Amino acid sequence: MSPRILLADDEPDLLEPVAYALRRHGFEVTTVPDGEGALREARSGGYDLLICDVLMPGTLGTDVTRILRAEGDLPIILLTAKDAEVDRVLGLELGADDYVTKPFSAAELVSRVRALLRRRELDRASRASPTLRVGGLTVDYARHVVEVDGGDIALTPSEFTVLSLLAESPGQVFSRGQIMERLWDSPHTGDGRAADVHISNLRRKVGSERIVTVREFGYKLVDV
Numbered sequence: 043m044s045p046r047i048l049l050a051d052d053e054p055d056l057l058e059p060v061a062y063a064l065r066r067h068g069f070e071v072t073t074v075p076d077g078e079g080a081l082r083e084a085r086s087g088g089y090d091l092l093i094c095d096v097l098m099p100g101t102l103g104t105d106v107t108r109i110l111r112a113e114g115d116l117p118i119i120l121l122t123a124k125d126a127e128v129d130r131v132l133g134l135e136l137g138a139d140d141y142v143t144k145p146f147s148a149a150e151l152v153s154r155v156r157a158l159l160r161r162r163e164l165d166r167a168s169r170a171s172p173t174l175r176v177g178g179l180t181v182d183y184a185r186h187v188v189e190v191d192g193g194d195i196a197l198t199p200s201e202f203t204v205l206s207l208l209a210e211s212p213g214q215v216f217s218r219g220q221i222m223e224r225l226w227d228s229p230h231t232g233d234g235r236a237a238d239v240h241i242s243n244l245r246r247k248v249g250s251e252r253i254v255t256v257r258e259f260g261y262k263l264v265d266v
Contacts, residue, residue: 045159046070046088050080050103051095051121056144060093063148064155077101084110090159093151095121096129104133111137115186117158117199119151127235134239139200140225141236157226162199174209177265179248181209188248195247200225204240208253208263217260 047069051057054075061071072089074080077098084092084106092110096103107118120133120141130141139158142151174181180189181202188195188205197205207216207224221237241261245253252266 044068044070045090046072047155048072048074048080048083048089048092049094050074050077050092050098050106052076052098053095056095056121060148060151063152067152067156069155077103077106080106081109084116085113089116091117091119091155093119093121093155096126096133097123104129104136107133107138108136111198115196115199117162119154119158121146131235131239134236135243137198137243139198154226158199161203161225174206176209176212176263177252179209179252179263179266181206190248197244197247200240201244201247204237205244205248205263208261212263212265215256215259215262220260 047064049057049061049064049071050073051060052075057073057075061073064071072083074083075098077094077100080092080094080103081101083089094103094106103120107120110116110118118138120130120138122129122133122141122143124143124145130143133141140154142154172182172184178191182189186202188197188202203225204221207221218237221240225237241253249266252263254262254264256262
């Protein structure tokens with residue numbers, strides 16, 4: 043079955059060409075022109091990923107992200123204006139998995155979609171060990187959840203991937219570049235700020251003392 047993509051944007055000149063490009067690459071695509079439609083369709087279930095513009099009439103894409111992230115772990119890619127850094131950072135803080143800045147090529151967006159879906163399948167796949175434990179933190183691959191001191195912690199797909207990378211080698215320092223490469227399963231040339239935001243979100247959820255910043259190098263997970 044082809045992956046189902048929900049695409050939300052209020053610009054017809056962008057909506058239809060992007061939908062056409064995604065369909066050409068084998069995706070099933072449903073389009074909606076606003077945030078209310080995005081929420082309604084996403085809640086109906088059956089979608090594998092949401093692509094959502096930030097600036098839409100009515101409910102903004104950042105609000106859509108916040109609401110859907112509180113309800114589940116549907117992967118979300120935001121579409122943002124080139125100079126809208128605040129929107130990009132806010133979107134990631136609210137739980138979006140990535141962003142693509144306008145204008146963008148269809149090839150770039152398709153690549154991001156494929157990478158995110160592929161990464162999600164890899165995270166769900168069975169591994170030699172069904173769990174990783176670092177101190178009071180457990181990464182449970184079978185349930186795709188993280189436990190901290192015995193309690194489940196809700197993470198976005200991207201946060202789960204970043205934490206898995208750190209947990210596989212406790213004490214090892216990972217650079218922004220290494221984190222982004224793991225996120226997209228390829229050499230990533232995007233904004234390393236995304237790695238910082240995901241790390242910040244993880245610290246808030248699993249405890250700031252567990253993820254240590256090594257100045258000018260990157261981040262590491264420690265046994266607490």
